[in-house]
Amino acid sequence: xxxxxxxxRFRSPAPPLSAASPPTRKSLRRCITATPNSVPTVIQKIDxxxxxxxxxxxxxxxxxxxxxxxxxxRMAKEVLHMSTAPSxxxxxxxxxxxxxxxxxxCVEHEKAGSLYICGCPGTGKSLSMEKVKDNxxxxxxxxxxxxxxxxxxxxxxxxxxxxIFSKILGLHKSLGKKGSGTPLQQLQNMYSHESPTTxxxxxxxxxxxxxxTKDRAVLHDLFMLTTFPFSRCILxxxxxxxxxxxxxxxxxxxxNCKPTVVxxxxxxxxxxLRILEERLNELPYIVFQHQALELCARKVAAxxxxxxxxxxxxxxxxxxxxxxxxxxxxxxxxxxxKSSSEQNLPxxxxxxxxxxxxxxxxxxxxxxLSKTYRSPVVDTIQSLPHHQQIILCSSMKHFRxxxxxxxxxxxxxxxxxxxxxxLIPPTGIMEFSNMxxxxxxxxxxxxxxxxxxxxxxxxxxxDEGDITFALQGIRFFRNCLQ
Ligand SMILES: Nc1ncnc2c1ncn2[C@@H]1O[C@H](COP(=O)(O)OP(=O)(O)OP(=O)(O)O)[C@@H](O)[C@H]1O
Ligand SMILES: [Mg+2]
Numbered sequence: 001x002x003x004x005x006x007x008x009r010f011r012s013p014a015p016p017l018s019a020a021s022p023p024t025r026k027s028l029r030r031c032i033t034a035t036p037n038s039v040p041t042v043i044q045k046i047d048x049x050x051x052x053x054x055x056x057x058x059x060x061x062x063x064x065x066x067x068x069x070x071x072x073x074r075m076a077k078e079v080l081h082m083s084t085a086p087s088x089x090x091x092x093x094x095x096x097x098x099x100x101x102x103x104x105x106c107v108e109h110e111k112a113g114s115l116y117i118c119g120c121p122g123t124g125k126s127l128s129m130e131k132v133k134d135n136x137x138x139x140x141x142x143x144x145x146x147x148x149x150x151x152x153x154x155x156x157x158x159x160x161x162x163x164i165f166s167k168i169l170g171l172h173k174s175l176g177k178k179g180s181g182t183p184l185q186q187l188q189n190m191y192s193h194e195s196p197t198t199x200x201x202x203x204x205x206x207x208x209x210x211x212x213t214k215d216r217a218v219l220h221d222l223f224m225l226t227t228f229p230f231s232r233c234i235l236x237x238x239x240x241x242x243x244x245x246x247x248x249x250x251x252x253x254x255x256n257c258k259p260t261v262v263x264x265x266x267x268x269x270x271x272x273l274r275i276l277e278e279r280l281n282e283l284p285y286i287v288f289q290h291q292a293l294e295l296c297a298r299k300v301a302a303x304x305x306x307x308x309x310x311x312x313x314x315x316x317x318x319x320x321x322x323x324x325x326x327x328x329x330x331x332x333x334x335x336x337x338k339s340s341s342e343q344n345l346p347x348x349x350x351x352x353x354x355x356x357x358x359x360x361x362x363x364x365x366x367x368x369l370s371k372t373y374r375s376p377v378v379d380t381i382q383s384l385p386h387h388q389q390i391i392l393c394s395s396m397k398h399f400r401x402x403x404x405x406x407x408x409x410x411x412x413x414x415x416x417x418x419x420x421x422x423l424i425p426p427t428g429i430m431e432f433s434n435m436x437x438x439x440x441x442x443x444x445x446x447x448x449x450x451x452x453x454x455x456x457x458x459x460x461x462x463d464e465g466d467i468t469f470a471l472q473g474i475r476f477f478r479n480c481l482q
Pocket of ligand 1: 120
């Protein structure tokens with residue numbers, strides 16, 4: 001009996017579920033509108049200036065988020081939970097369309113066929129297949145086509161890889177016929193003879209690489225089922241490896257039956273940002289500063305393009321804000337207690353009391369990101385003396401856009417501007433030049449040669465994203481980096 005093969009892929013670790021009760025796969029929008037007491041998702045204009053906030057994306061007016069409100073906090077985390085199905089799946093329209101059109105063609109012409117969907121973890125493959133199944137059934141119902149029977153199998157749930165054949169046979173068994181031989185043989189037999197009364201079946205085999213056995217027989221037999229003359233099987237296999245079909249289905253290739261491959265590319269920064277915004281749009285208030293979401297999207301896109309990571313990091317950033325609120329409440333209490341016990345002391349200053357925590361900021365996001373992605377470059381930047389960090393920050397401003405290098409003299413001007421705007425006395429040019437040499441030695445910038453120090457060329461050696469990421473958690477740089 002074939003055994004389950006080792007999983008040959010790199011999967012993103014399942015992020016921890018931090019909410020008390022893990023939400024189920026459901027649409028929050030549906031859920032919100034269904035509860036009579038909850039806030040309606042229709043965004044209403046709110047008259048009081050105090051409560052209104054402009055959304056970056058749509059300029060719609062949303063109310064202020066109150067992270068101290070347990071229910072509002074729970075809702076914000078829930079829209080970002082990966083098991084909460086979004087009401088609209090953006091950025092995967094093209095891929096879904098290719099799969100849907102393929103399935104429609106098979107149903108319309110009652111023709112079997114196979115498709116292989118691949119892509120890195122968290123790129124929306126499984127999510128998209130759910131949507132395609134729904135759309136196919138709607139389309140068949142509206143067009144009066146015979147409805148295919150749908151079978152979704154996560155191959156990791158099979159005790160034996162060959163159980164996939166019993167599952168397929170089980171669907172056809174509604175015909176009541178009892179055959180002889182193994183389930184695979186019965187299917188091969190069935191698909192070799194004409195039987196117009198048998199329904200087409202759509203089989204979505206997710207995590208298909210679990211079917212890779214030593215002799216590769218199961219995977220091969222499964223795809224071969226779609227090549228029998230009277231096969232009724234539309235097979236959609238889903239896994240990570242782009243070359244799975246080439247490596248494990250060579251005979252299918254030689255028979256010219258190689259499945260069409262649909263590649264789900266890793267999400268780009270803009271796509272991650274759009275998906276996050278779309279999910280957060282379900283809430284009637286603004287939870288994140290736009291720059292915070294942008295930072296998350298940029299970092300996740302550069303690292304993996306895995307949407308699970310982006311969602312997990314955003315939830316973690318909310319937790320950073322929660323921690324800040326807790327800390328500030330503690331220090332406020334301590335201050336109040338002290339002032340009431342020592343009667344002469346004034347009460348906590350108003351600005352401490354009034355401190356507002358109504359949005360997840362860029363520094364919360366930077367902290368959440370640093371929990372997930374640490375790199376030697378980021379560590380080095382974070383452990384630099386403050387003035388060297390300011391030099392890196394000013395160099396980043398120079399190298400934004402098309403500029404590939406600058407001179408030490410020019411860099412010194414930007415450095416002094418940042419220092420002066422923050423009321424920090426800048427160092428002299430000699431000291432500055434020494435600090436640049438240290439940064440050059442650490443591989444953070446490249447310093448060219450020149451007799452005149454001021455004319456030495458300075459070129460970037462590290463990613464702008466790493467500088468932003470490393471410094472954003474430090475309050476001083478919050479304004480400089482934007
Ligand atoms: N386009 C999208 N819009 C909204 N949410 C998305 C989108 N893509 C992915 N997600 C979120 O990311 C989660 C992971 O996506 P999905 O399970 O589809 O990944 P996958 O490509 O099947 O990954 P794996 O290869 O690890 O199985 C989804 O549950 C969903 O919450
Ligand atoms: Mg999946």
